[in-house]
Amino acid sequence: xxxxxxxxxxxxxxALITPFQRKTEEVDEEAFRRLIxxxxxxxxxxxxxxxxGEFPYLxxxxxxxxVEIARExxxxxPVIAGAGASSTREAVALARDAQEAGAAALLVVTPFFLHxxxxxxxxxxxxxxxxxxxxxILYNIPQVMDQVLPRTVxxxxxxxxxxxALKDSSGxxxxxxxxxxxxxxxLDVLIGHDEIVVPALAGGCAGMILASAQVYPQVxxxxxxxxxxxxxxxxxxxxxxxxxxxxxxxxxxxxxxxxQALALLGLDMGPPRxxxxxxxGALIHETRAEIRLELEKLGLxxxxxxxxxxxxxxxEERFGLLGLAPEAIATHGLWVGSGTAGEGLHRVQLDLIAxxxxxxxxxxxxxxxxxxxxxxxxxxxxxxxxxxxxxxxxLLPTLEQKDLRQANMIYGPTQSALARAIVEALEEGxxxxxxxxxxxxxxxxxxxxxxxDRHALYQSVYQAARAAIAQAFRR
Amino acid sequence: xxxxxxxFRGIYPALVTPFDRRDRFDEAAYRELIxxxxxxxxxxxxxxxxGEFSYLxxxERKRVIEVTVDEVAGHVPVLAGTGAPSTRETLExxxxxxxxxxxxxxxxxxxxxxxxxxxxxxxxxxxxxxxxxxVLYNIPQCAGTHYRWWTAEGMLLxxxxxxGIKDSSGxxxxxxxxxxxxxxQVALFVGCDEIVTAALAAGxxxxxxxSANLVPDVWQRIYHAVQRGDLETxxxxxxxxxxxIRIIVNQGSTQAVxxxxxxxxxxxxxxxxxxxxxxxxRREDREExxxxxxxxxxxxILPRPVVYDLGGREVHTQVPAIHQTPRRISGWAMKVGxxxxxxxxxxxxxxxxxxxxxxxxxxxxxxxxxQEHGPQRGCVLLEExxxxxLVPTVTIRTERQRHLFYERAAAGxxxxxxxxxxxxxxxxxxxxxxxxxxNAFVHPAASIGKRVELNNYKAMRQxxxxxxxxxxxxxxxxxxxxxxxxxxxxxx
Numbered sequence: 001x002x003x004x005x006x007x008x009x010x011x012x013x014x015a016l017i018t019p020f021q022r023k024t025e026e027v028d029e030e031a032f033r034r035l036i037x038x039x040x041x042x043x044x045x046x047x048x049x050x051x052x053g054e055f056p057y058l059x060x061x062x063x064x065x066x067v068e069i070a071r072e073x074x075x076x077x078p079v080i081a082g083a084g085a086s087s088t089r090e091a092v093a094l095a096r097d098a099q100e101a102g103a104a105a106l107l108v109v110t111p112f113f114l115h116x117x118x119x120x121x122x123x124x125x126x127x128x129x130x131x132x133x134x135x136x137i138l139y140n141i142p143q144v145m146d147q148v149l150p151r152t153v154x155x156x157x158x159x160x161x162x163x164x165a166l167k168d169s170s171g172x173x174x175x176x177x178x179x180x181x182x183x184x185x186x187l188d189v190l191i192g193h194d195e196i197v198v199p200a201l202a203g204g205c206a207g208m209i210l211a212s213a214q215v216y217p218q219v220x221x222x223x224x225x226x227x228x229x230x231x232x233x234x235x236x237x238x239x240x241x242x243x244x245x246x247x248x249x250x251x252x253x254x255x256x257x258x259x260q261a262l263a264l265l266g267l268d269m270g271p272p273r274x275x276x277x278x279x280x281g282a283l284i285h286e287t288r289a290e291i292r293l294e295l296e297k298l299g300l301x302x303x304x305x306x307x308x309x310x311x312x313x314x315x316e317e318r319f320g321l322l323g324l325a326p327e328a329i330a331t332h333g334l335w336v337g338s339g340t341a342g343e344g345l346h347r348v349q350l351d352l353i354a355x356x357x358x359x360x361x362x363x364x365x366x367x368x369x370x371x372x373x374x375x376x377x378x379x380x381x382x383x384x385x386x387x388x389x390x391x392x393x394x395l396l397p398t399l400e401q402k403d404l405r406q407a408n409m410i411y412g413p414t415q416s417a418l419a420r421a422i423v424e425a426l427e428e429g430x431x432x433x434x435x436x437x438x439x440x441x442x443x444x445x446x447x448x449x450x451x452x453d454r455h456a457l458y459q460s461v462y463q464a465a466r467a468a469i470a471q472a473f474r475r
Numbered sequence: 476x477x478x479x480x481x482x483f484r485g486i487y488p489a490l491v492t493p494f495d496r497r498d499r500f501d502e503a504a505y506r507e508l509i510x511x512x513x514x515x516x517x518x519x520x521x522x523x524x525x526g527e528f529s530y531l532x533x534x535e536r537k538r539v540i541e542v543t544v545d546e547v548a549g550h551v552p553v554l555a556g557t558g559a560p561s562t563r564e565t566l567e568x569x570x571x572x573x574x575x576x577x578x579x580x581x582x583x584x585x586x587x588x589x590x591x592x593x594x595x596x597x598x599x600x601x602x603x604x605x606x607x608x609x610v611l612y613n614i615p616q617c618a619g620t621h622y623r624w625w626t627a628e629g630m631l632l633x634x635x636x637x638x639g640i641k642d643s644s645g646x647x648x649x650x651x652x653x654x655x656x657x658x659x660q661v662a663l664f665v666g667c668d669e670i671v672t673a674a675l676a677a678g679x680x681x682x683x684x685x686s687a688n689l690v691p692d693v694w695q696r697i698y699h700a701v702q703r704g705d706l707e708t709x710x711x712x713x714x715x716x717x718x719x720i721r722i723i724v725n726q727g728s729t730q731a732v733x734x735x736x737x738x739x740x741x742x743x744x745x746x747x748x749x750x751x752x753x754x755x756x757r758r759e760d761r762e763e764x765x766x767x768x769x770x771x772x773x774x775x776i777l778p779r780p781v782v783y784d785l786g787g788r789e790v791h792t793q794v795p796a797i798h799q800t801p802r803r804i805s806g807w808a809m810k811v812g813x814x815x816x817x818x819x820x821x822x823x824x825x826x827x828x829x830x831x832x833x834x835x836x837x838x839x840x841x842x843x844x845x846q847e848h849g850p851q852r853g854c855v856l857l858e859e860x861x862x863x864x865l866v867p868t869v870t871i872r873t874e875r876q877r878h879l880f881y882e883r884a885a886a887g888x889x890x891x892x893x894x895x896x897x898x899x900x901x902x903x904x905x906x907x908x909x910x911x912x913x914n915a916f917v918h919p920a921a922s923i924g925k926r927v928e929l930n931n932y933k934a935m936r937q938x939x940x941x942x943x944x945x946x947x948x949x950x951x952x953x954x955x956x957x958x959x960x961x962x963x964x965x966x967x
Contacts, residue, residue, distance in 0.1 A: 052625065196496070279920070280919070281920075323745065358836065365829075365841065366831070367843065371854055379827070380811070382959050383952070416959070419959070420959070454966050
């Protein structure tokens with residue numbers, strides 16, 4: 001029997017995506033090699049055909065080929081081969097393939113679709129452990145398998161010489177702690193849930209297999225080192241800066257989101273296999289735009305700088321794009337107000353104009369709704385869908401929104417903060433009941449293109465809107 | 476061992492508990508509701524889940540039970556909801572119900588702390604000693620515990636005073652297990668509106684329903700149809716009600732039923748907080764509930780005369796009016812309405828609507844738009860009467876978006892216009908004078924055409940009514956401002 005202790009799972013292992021070619025959906029071997037070369041310096045080994053690697057969409061031959069390629073590129077670092085299957089028969093076949101292809105260990109997920117009993121679960125891993133001469137990492141991921149690998153089963157499996165670890169992707173820390181309590185002396189637990197790496201390591205996990213370890217492995221290496229050295233405060237800070245991205249990878253798109261992140265970093269890994277969509281399915285456009293900004297924040301992508309400015313000059317001259325010249329504003333006695341609030345990325349300027357619906361402002365209001373201005377779409381101000389504020393108010397961004405995330409800043413935090421300020425003014429009597437019925441308003445909003453913190457933005461817009469309304473309705 | 480009384484069958488409304496504007500039990504409104512329902516029901520349930528029993532203090536619950544017994548005056552049986560987390564409190568309430576003359580007590584599984592099955596059994600055994608008919612009540616979605624059939628069987632058959640069980644789980648296999656074990660020995664009542672026909676066909680003796688506050692007569696037809704073996708008729712009427720009851724069952728039952736009753740002209744107020752308007756009972760579902768109550772087979776909201784005051788000219792129309800519909804509507808220079816319908820997320824519809832006169836700001840904007848940018852900027856003249864411009868909120872880029880917007884969303888908007896002409900909100904006499912701009916949003920990742928069409932139909936129909944009726948009202952805006960939840964306000 002081999003010395004299974006030679007394989008050391010205590011490190012950072014990326015659960016590699018599987019690149020596919022566009023149109024044909026064939027495995028893109030060159031892209032896979034590029035990906036490995038990109039991550040290899042920062043990782044302790046590689047994982048092929050995991051959940052992130054879309055393993056249920058891969059054929060047996062493809063899975064084997066991925067192990068071979070990973071072996072060729074790994075420079076001696078261990079390759080962990082995903083060998084999970086619904087049936088024991090297939091799992092054993094995959095495991096033998098992986099062994100022949102040179103894998104250092106196997107990652108074997110709980111059998112899925114049909115749900116075997118605890119006896120069946122034990123037998124599955126037991127047969128597998130008998131069939132190959134490789135270290136085995138058990139793999140618990142109930143969010144896709146719909147079944148938890150019971151601690152009691154792990155307890156017994158841990159007695160098998162080649163069951164060396166559990167990868168726990170459940171995110172269920174009480175479960176993780178229970179496994180460590182009963183089996184921690186016999187196997188290592190690797191955290192597989194990117195959102196809770198620090199608490200899991202602090203609780204006793206030995207290492208990690210993560211989707212995000214191919215996007216920011218250096219962060220995880222640092223976290224592992226810091227926790228080992230007992231420097232938890234610093235480890236927490238590292239975890240916090242990748243928290244949102246980790247959440248996106250875990251919950252809003254999985255491997256699809258990882259592929260988008262890699263593409264933004266210049267590593268085109270192609271689309272996922274159908275029925276998954278590259279974007280517009282589990283991963284929505286807004287989230288993709290969010291990934292970009294988070295990568296910028298981490299310094300993995302250069303920030304896009306552009307020329308822009310907050311509107312300045314006399315207030316009456318800022319409504320030209322609505323077709324309202326200063327003379328018309330004066331002649332028709334339209335009310336204007338402006339407000340500015342916030343700092344840095346969250347500094348906001350609102351220029352507001354109000355007037356009767358049956359006058360030039362009503363004309364401008366109706367006109368704005370007759371065509372979409374690409375990237376500067378006018379929106380009716382709502383507290384939430386179904387709760388349109390009154391007086392009816394259109395919100396227009398002054399800067400072109402380049403992507404759905406930027407647009408989201410306008411139609412999310414900006415719109416809702418403006419709505420709250422308007423309704424509060426109505427309640428306080430700043431805006432009269434008569435104006436509520438007979439007036440309308442248009443608000444031009446200038447929001448920093450890289451605004452990121454929705455809460456800070458909401459607060460700025462609220463302050464700016466209070467000021468603009470107070471000025472316009474001060475009579 | 477339990478028994479099955481002859482009187483326990485048919486349709487029972489789970490009565491709402493009306494509150495006045497100061498949030499106190501509105502006894503007069505409650506009596507009026509009972510009088511409204513009595514001709515169409517086989518019994519009533521006071522202070523059940525729909526009656527917000529968990530929001531009533533002990534004295535209020537007693538008063539609600541007492542008033543029910545008094546107002547029903549022996550015409551039909553009265554079930555009193557007396558369940559509480561502790562055995563002690565349940566005993567007190569059940570004894571009270573017995574003493575004031577209720578017919579039986581409906582006792583929910585003890586909730587919040589999760590007693591084990593033998594603790595639950597002993598809870599009911601203690602109540603059994605009161606020598607008063609008991610109905611077990613399984614509602615796991617609220618109580619957090621699901622009776623298993625073996626527990627239910629034990630309680631149903633061993634305890635002297637248990638006369639039946641109400642099951643609101645919606646779990647048909649569970650009902651079938653009960654039929655297997657206790658059919659004919661105790662009464663089986665279904666409490667999940669969505670599966671009534673199936674449950675009655677399976678062998679249930681009746682139904683205790685939230686929606687029987689609104690449509691007891693339709694439920695009677697279904698009940699009687701099943702009793703005489705006419706499943707075809709039962710299915711037909713269940714089908715007519717299905718959307719209405721799905722809204723009630725899935726989206727905040729109490730508030731939905733109460734708003735439905737308000738729309739029908741019965742003043743029952745709102746649910747107690749934290750249940751609130753536009754919460755679990757979503758605003759778009761409220762519009763849908765209204766449409767369902769207008770259906771000819773349901774007939775709970777009827778057309779009433781409304782005057783459109785155009786300043787110098789009056790147009791008389793008939794619309795299915797609710798309490799919020801003004802009898803006289805002016806301000807036709809420009810009316811603003813908004814409609815929202817979903818899910819699914821990618822196929823949501825959001826319509827920003829302007830309604831005005833052709834010689835006002837809205838009409839002039841349409842003419843100018845047709846002259847100055849026309850189709851190349853995306854807007855299209857959808858209808859001549861009323862003159863309606865359809866505009867995409869976001870620029871259309873792909874063939875698929877083009878199809879979804881100009882064919883599917885457009886079809887939905889057109890359907891809504893047609894329906895609003897038929898229901899009277901857009902009166903024939905005004906079709907040559909009105910101008911509408913419908914700015915509609917179709918998500919770039921939308922794919923299910925049918926949903927895009929239906930959601931745009933719903934959103935447009937809402938928007939038309941809300942614009943004309945001047946909704947949301949000042950009160951709605953002010954009372955919901957602080958708690959409003961904008962879906963895009965937060966980071967992923």
